Amino acid sequence: MLLSIPGTPSAFRVLQSIQYGTVPGLPPWKERLYLDLLIPDPPPRDPTPAVVYFHGGGWAEGACGYAMYPWLNPLLAAHGFVTASVTYRLSRFAPFPAQIHDAKAAIRWLRANAAEYGIDPSRIGVWGDSAGGHLAELLGTSAGIPQLEGPCGSPGYPSNVQAVVARCAPTDFVRWRAEDEDEPGSVFWRLFGGPGSQRRELARLASPITHVAAGVPPFLLVHGTEDETVPYEQATLLAGALRAHGGDVTIRTVAAGHHNLTADVDAQWGNEPWTELGHEALAFFTERLGAPTRAYR
Numbered sequence: 001m002l003l004s005i006p007g008t009p010s011a012f013r014v015l016q017s018i019q020y021g022t023v024p025g026l027p028p029w030k031e032r033l034y035l036d037l038l039i040p041d042p043p044p045r046d047p048t049p050a051v052v053y054f055h056g057g058g059w060a061e062g063a064c065g066y067a068m069y070p071w072l073n074p075l076l077a078a079h080g081f082v083t084a085s086v087t088y089r090l091s092r093f094a095p096f097p098a099q100i101h102d103a104k105a106a107i108r109w110l111r112a113n114a115a116e117y118g119i120d121p122s123r124i125g126v127w128g129d130s131a132g133g134h135l136a137e138l139l140g141t142s143a144g145i146p147q148l149e150g151p152c153g154s155p156g157y158p159s160n161v162q163a164v165v166a167r168c169a170p171t172d173f174v175r176w177r178a179e180d181e182d183e184p185g186s187v188f189w190r191l192f193g194g195p196g197s198q199r200r201e202l203a204r205l206a207s208p209i210t211h212v213a214a215g216v217p218p219f220l221l222v223h224g225t226e227d228e229t230v231p232y233e234q235a236t237l238l239a240g241a242l243r244a245h246g247g248d249v250t251i252r253t254v255a256a257g258h259h260n261l262t263a264d265v266d267a268q269w270g271n272e273p274w275t276e277l278g279h280e281a282l283a284f285f286t287e288r289l290g291a292p293t294r295a296y297r
Contacts, residue, residue: 002041005070008078010040020109021102021153023089033102033152035086035109036064038077039117040292047120049289050082050110051163052103054132058187059091059099062131069270071278079282080292082119084110088135095193096206100142101150103135107161108154123289125163127281129269130230130259133169137208137238140164140217147205160217163288165281167222168259170230171238172210173203212241218248218288222277224257228265248288252280 004011014036021033040048053067067073067085077083088102107124114121126136142148143160170176173188173196181188181196191206192199204210219242223235235251242249254273258265261273286292 003074005074005078008075010042010078010080012074012077013039013041015039020086021105023094023098023102024151033087033089033105034064035084035106036067037117038073038083040077040080040082043118044080044293046293047114047118048080048082048292049123049125049285050084050114050117050119051076051125051127051285051289052084052086052106052110052161054086054088054103054126054128054135056128056130056132057090059096059131059134059191060187061090061092063087069274071275075278075282076285079286081285082117091187091190096191096202097148097150099131099135100138100148100206101152103139104149104159105152105154107139107159108157111157112154122162124161125165125285125289126161127165127167127285128169129167130169133166134171134206134208136164137166137169137171137219138206138211140219141208141211141213145211162217163219163285164217165220165222165284167277168224168227168230168261169221169234170207171234172207174200174207174210175237176231176234209238209241212238212245212247214245216242216245216247218250218284220250220252220281220284222252222254222261222280224254224259224261226256226263226265227259229259250284252277 001014022031055062055066064085073083089098111121128136180186188196256263
């Protein structure tokens with residue numbers, strides 16, 4: 001399928017349901033992991049940066065199709081990036097670290113298949129909103145952590161990334177103690193497979209802030225000051241840790257913004273300010289990963 005956005009440099013092809021990995025131990029009809037790719041058309045002459053989107057939904061809901069909103073992957077693909085959107089195991093079926101195992105397998109798969117899809121394996125960015133932003137942050141800080149790599153596919157390729165955009169995302173589960181963390185069915189219970197108060201070491205492992213070290217990639221953090229779901233402090237804590245290790249980090253504070261990044265807590269996610277934030281992410285990835293080649297084959 002070939003799509004385009006008026007006024008942008010290129011059209012793009014949509015390649016859906018490409019298998020990027022498997023989950024060992026599951027029945028064959030449940031073990032496969034899939035992603036969708038958007039490929040600039042015609043293809044750039046030289047290998048181009050890739051950016052991977054991880055959807056939100058409290059780790060328990062959501063689908064990779066969320067990335068097809070026009071301010072997300074289509075915007076980047078229309079400006080020459082190869083983009084991917086990943087299905088990862090949801091916490092109602094598998095607790096952490098299943099989600100980051102799948103995310104890292106997707107990054108490794110992109111590198112393993114870079115030549116086929118015209119990707120520069122040295123320039124891979126990630127982004128996401130809410131729970132998806134958490135996975136993007138964790139990819140940015142936890143390269144090479146054995147417990148987080150997982151066995152889901154493409155061994156032998158690195159899972160590090162070169163740029164991160166995370167919006168309204170959790171960063172420190174140890175510092176953030178949700179009131180309902182010990183209630184069955186709560187977000188924390190599902191993510192950690194039991195009462196949050198009894199899973200503190202797993203919570204520490206899941207926290208992007210835990211793994212911050214020298215050499216982290218550039219980060220763009222977007223958060224609303226009135227976020228009723230993930231406290232604004234979560235963004236400032238991670239930003240402080242990144243800066244303490246020499247990291248390049250920008251915080252985009254949305255004054256009076258709730259978890260939907262608007263002043264109206266009941267507003268649906270979409271349109272403004274999301275279109276503006278999409279273009280801000282495009283500028284960030286272009287600057288940090290390098291502009292995709294505009295001369296096409």
